[in-house]
Structure formats: structure tokens, C-alpha cells
Amino acid sequence: MTKILYLLLATLLSVSLFSCHNPAENIDKVEIENQGVNIAYNDKGKGDTVLLFVHGWCINKGYWANQLAYFSKKYRIITIDLPGFGQSGKNRSRWNARAFGGDVNAVMTKLNLKNVILIGHSMAGNIVVEAAVNDPKRVIALVGVDNFKSVGVGLPPTVKEKAAYDKAIDSLNHFFTAIATDYISHQLFSKTTPDSIKKRVMHDALSSDTSIAAACMKRDDLDETTELKNAGKTLYLINSDVNPTNVSGMQKLHMPFKLFYMHGTGHYPMIEKPVEFNNQLAQAIKSMHK
Template sequence: MPHTTYTDAGTGDTLVFLHGFAENKQVWADFKKPLQQKFRTIALDLPGFGNNTSSVSDYSMESMANHVKLQLDKLGVKKCILIGHSMGGYVSMAFAEKYSNMLNGLCLFHSSALPDTDEKKENRNKTIEFVEKHGVEKFMQSFVEPLFFTDNREKLRSKIDLMKKIGTATPKESITGGLAAMRDRKDRTDVLKTAKFPVLFIFGKEDGAVPMDKALEQCHLPNNSMVYFLGQTGHMGMFERPYETRKAIEKFAETIYG
């Protein structure tokens, strides 16, 4: 059932949404609805996640980017703005390196063009060991909540539960494969430096995954960039600050598409 690996709604210029690690296209469902009034919005399940879990042998960012290209070709998308959350942003950077002619713009949504630090690589290895030993469900119990800023957790309990549910349904191979692929991804700051398209950065000031110093290190690199820093926001802006982040994307798209 290939159709269940993406959603495609609205008409007009195209926005393509890529989810993060241990997520699927469902994280964008409510978020992108208002955008469907003005744009064609497509959300994909990346290989190994959501309904796209049959026979994945390569979880690398490059391989995922190739999958995105194939899907967009099938959907008749010639050019788009790519919006990548977290790991989806890493995939977007790999896509931009290879298929920049297809991009009108790119949004790194709580994401980064920088590679993992040695410390982060070590943490990925420990996490892989933990998942191998204790399973996905146990991992999700501790993984999801810290992605949200402390003060947002109670009011967003239903979103945290949704994230845990999506994560727990993800095959163990996809979790460990995804972790290894993120660990091994390369530095793509050069892609930002040479980008012929505008780049939108959305950062949470309380995001442990993309700290402020890393954000500041790269947001000035593109020739044309828009940057949005959100206070009292962790790694999950689509849930923590849906109105503001959606407006930022809408404004970015309108700046590009006119």
C-alpha cells in the first residue's frame, strides 16, 4: 500500500515535510492543515518509519534523500520548499547537496548542518546498545519527554503520548539504523555556504539536541537566511509553538513564492 507512506493535500506551490527520528508523517498532520489553504503540502514517511518499513537496507541520510527524490518524482514535484525536522533536516541537507536544482527553499526545523560531536557519537553508541538490550518501548519512555521544554510537558501530555506511541511502533532495526546513520552523517555546512536558495532556521532556545551555540555557528552561513529563535521551546516546535512556527514557514514561503 504505497499511498499510505505520504499525505498530499492542498494546491499551489509545494511544501514538503520530513519528520525526525522515531517519528512519522503524522507529526505534521495538524500542523500543516492551515497551510493547505495556500500551498500543496506533502508529508513523507522516511525509510524505516511510519508505513515505510518494508525492506530498508540503508538508513544513511544520502539513501533517505534518494528516497525523497523518487517519491517527489512520482508525485510530479519539480520544485519545492523542503522542511526537515531534526533527522529530517539532516536528510534535507543531503537532498540539497545532491538535488539543489529542485529546491526553492529549505527549512531546518530544530535541525543542523553540523555533524555529531565526538561526545554525541558516543551517546548514539550507548543508545544503540540500550535499545539492543532493552527494546524500543523502554527507550521511548526516557527519550521523548526531554525533547519538550520542561514547562510545556504537562499541557502537552497528549502530544508526548502520541510521540511515544509513534516511536514504540517503530521497528528496532529502524531505531538502531537511524541512530547509526545520524552518528555517521557528514558535515554539510558547505551546502549552506553555497546554497542558491533561501534557508529558514527555526531554533528552540531550550533545545538540548541543537544547542544555541551550534545554532549561531551556522545560521549566518547561507547567502540568504531567515532565523527564528523561540524562547521556552525545546525540540518540538510543531507541538510547543505551532502558531509561531507555522507562521514563520508561511511567511518564508510567501517571500519565495510571492
């Protein structure tokens, strides 16, 4: 009798544990793909406004974990893995802003999202702008995170400069580990960036598919200034002040923007100082409704 009782308890416990790890909301989760490529995502919270976070180069949706937890109390939050990174598929050959923008559009369409604030870190700045150009009715605002630091500033690159850049990208294909390590170490961190974050970023970058990572860095056929104008949205920037943002170009072009500075962080303010970042993003969202 005692043995049967123990077996019954063990069965009930296993069922209980299974239920805890398989909530009903995950059973009915919509699968999203764009042209046959799977797009992994998290969907949490409810609200009339949707915050859709898009990560930067060689990282993944996990970098928005703090924002997912914090903002889902008030808004519906979507975080995605861009194809080629994280848990999303890799079965395609195009890795530019136009292709990635289409991925963001696929997510918004499949989930029937409305009143979307697109938030793009690093290279994802151009990606969310492209998504807004493609589907302006769904998108109410654009937020860039440590990007768009010299919009409309300087002269277009010369043929010689373009050739030099293309050569550098070709070298990245052949010597990815050495070049990426040097670039990340010397360009993307501040003096106060914690070692744990440095290790995390470096690990994720060096674990990525090197051909995809290199392809993402190639010169795009999209003109940043033109696309921002075509999007027709106010650009909210949350940028590190370690490398100042030159706003003179946007001012000269009469482009609507609002800049929020993060003090003393490197290229990853959302994980380096998440509380301060969340406060800045909350302020940006508040200013959108004024």
C-alpha cells in the same frame, strides 16, 4: 412494496457512503517507491509552490496534519512517511540521511514537483539537505524545524568520543525502551509541553521498529557543514528557544540563514503550538520572495 423501498434506500445510502469515502482523487493516486520500498504520502492543495514536509525520528506524517490543512489553501502540500515509519515500507537495510534523502528525491521525481520548499523536522534536517544536493533545480529553499542548532561550532569528535557514541547506540539496540523513554522524557519536552503530546510522542517512539530506530541514530558519513554548503540554499530555521541556537558557526562560514524562534515549546513545535508555528513558517516563506 415497503420492504422493496427500504432495500432500495439502503442500497442508495451504501453507494453514497462509499462514494464519500472513496473520492476520485484517491483512486488515481500515484504509487511511489524507491528501490522497491513503498513510500506513503498525502497530497493536498494546488499552487505553483510545493511545501514538502518530512518528519523526524520515530514519528510520522500525521505530525504535519495542522500544516497540511492550513497551507493547502494556498500551496500544494506533500507530507510523507519516511521508510521504516508510519505506513511506508521497511524492506531495506540502510537507514541514514543519504538513503532517506533518496526517498525524498523519489517523491519529487515521481510527482514531477517543481519549486519545492523542503521542510525537515529534527533528523530530517540532514535528509532534506541531502535531497537538495541531489536535485537542486527542484528545490528553492530549505526549512529546518528544531535542528541545525550548532552548525560549524566546536571541534570534530575524537576517536574516543566516536567510540563512546557507537557504544551508546549499541546499548540502544538492546535496551531501547528504557533508553528511549529516558531520552525523550528529559531531552525533547519543555515544561509547558502538554501531557497529551508527551503520551503521543512516547507511544509512537516505543511502537516503532527498534532496530530501525536505533540505526537512524548511528553516526552518518555525511558532513553537515559541507552538505549545507553544497546545497547552496538559504537555510530557514524554526527552532524552539528552550535550547538556544548557536549561529556563530554559520556566521563565521558566511552561510545564508534566517532564524525564527518558537517560544516555550519542546522539540515538536508544529504540534505543541501549531498556530504560532504556522505563522512563523508563513513568515519564512514570505521572506524567501524578498
